[in-house]
Amino acid sequence: MFQLDQHDAVFPHLNLRKEKHGDDDAAAADLKFTLTAQNTILDTIDPNIVRAFWKKAEKSQQQSLPMEGSTDLVALNLPLLGEQDITGKFEGYELNIGSLMDHIEPVFFADAKVKKITWKPLEGGSVAMGFTVSVLLDENEDAELISAWRRGDVRLWEDINAAIKPVLQGFGFALSFRTKTRDQMVEVTGVLAHRGDHSEQTEIHLPADTSGSKNGVQSVGSSVIYGKRYAASALLNLTTQGEDDDGLLGGQKLDDKAMNWIDVANELEHPDAYQTKRQELLKDYGGAANLPTEVRNAFNGARARVTPKD
Template structure:
C-alpha cells in the first residue's frame, strides 16, 4: 500500500518553489509544492497499515477487552509519550509515477499531472489522536511551459487550503537523479562501470593483467618458442659444417 489521496481532499499548501533544472543543455521549468494534511490518526494507515496502532493506544480500554470486527476503535493516547512525536517515513526516498489533480479557476480549468514525484513524507503525532502528514510534490513536465498554469502553481502558498487528489501508481518507482516527467531514466553504460573499456570494471582489468602469476605452468606458446630456438641452433650448426 502506498500513501495516496484517492478522493478530493483539502490540503494546506505551506510552500511553492518555482525553479529551473538543467537537463543536458536545456533548462526546464520545475516546481516543488510542500503540503500538510491534518486530521484523525487514522490517516497514518494511509502511509502504512498498522502505523496508527504502532504509535497510539487507548489507556481506558480494559486489558483483554474484545472489539467488534470491522469497527475502528478510537486510539487517543500516545503509546510511548516520552518518545519523539515527529517522524520521517522512508527518509531520503522519493517516488515517481504519482498523479496530481487540482481544480482551479473557471471553465473547469484544472491541473492533471502524471509521473509526479512524492518526496519528504513525514508526520507529527499529538496526544488526543490527531496527526499532521506532510510531504512535497515535485514536477518538471512540459505542462509547466504554460505560463498560466506555472503562475497559478507558483502562487499556491498564498491560497492556503486547496482541494486536490494524489493518486499512487500501481508500482512505486524510485525517482533517480536526473528525473524528467514522462521520460525513462537514463540507462547506465552496458557491462559495468563507465569509463572502463568494454564495460569492464577495475577488478576485471586487474585480474586480466595479473592472470599469469609465478608458479604457473608454461603455456603452449612458451613450448613453441623453445622449439623455435632449437631449430635456429640446428640451422647454425649446419651452416658451420658447410663452411
C-alpha cells in the first residue's frame, strides 16, 4: 500500500471542482504533488521494483551521491528509461498537508483517493515521483487549500508513527501492532515494549470502514490505519493536537468543549445530521479557522463516513 510519512513535497497544481454524489453536487479538489525520495519508497507499491530498476554500482562507475537511508542499489539498470506510470485509483487514504513552518496548522482530509502516480528512477538510488490526490471539501477548506498551494513547499504526514518513533527509540522503546479480522470487525493490538523486557499492550476494536465505496480489502486497511493511531494514542497518551505529555510532543490539552464536539462527530450517522451539527460547531467556535485540529479531524472523518456512496 503506497504510503508517505513526513515527506517534504512541492504542491504545484490545485484544481477546484464539483462532483456528483447522488443528486447533489459536492465540492471537491484534485491536488498534484511532486517529490524526490530514496528508491525504497517504492517498496510500499511493489518490493520488486527497486531490484528491477537499480543495481550496485561498479567500482569503475562514478555515481551520484546516494540519499540518506538508501540501499546500496544506486546505479540504474536501464539508464535510458523514462517516467513510469502506475495505473489505477487507490481509495481510503488520509491526507495531512503540513507547512514547513511550525506555526501553520496542517490541513487534514479523510477518505482521500490517490491516482496518476508517476515515478522516474534517478542515479544515486533516488526516485522522482508525482501523484494526484482527490478529496471532498467542506466550507472554508478551499481557502485553506489555496493557502497551502500558494506556499508551494509542503510536508505530507500520514501517520503519527513517523513523529514518535525516533523519540521512543531514544529511550529504548519500540511500538508494534498485531491485527485480526472477524465478523466484519477489525482488532488492532498495539504493543509498547522496552529493551528491559517489559511491555504494555492495548486492543482497539473497529468495524470495517466501508465509507467512500471501498472494497473489502480497502475497508479493512482503512480501519487498521485508524486502529494503529488510536492504539498508539492510548498507549502513549497522545493526540495530534498535543495533550499534557511532559514535553514529549508539546501542545495544550484539549478542553471539555473540544472533547464534547469530538464525541458528537463520532456519533453522527446521517448527512443531514452532519450538516446541522457542523453549522452548530462553526457557530460555537466562531468559524472554521478557530477549530482545534482534533475537532476538525473528527468532523472530516464523520463527513467521509456519512457521505452517500456513488
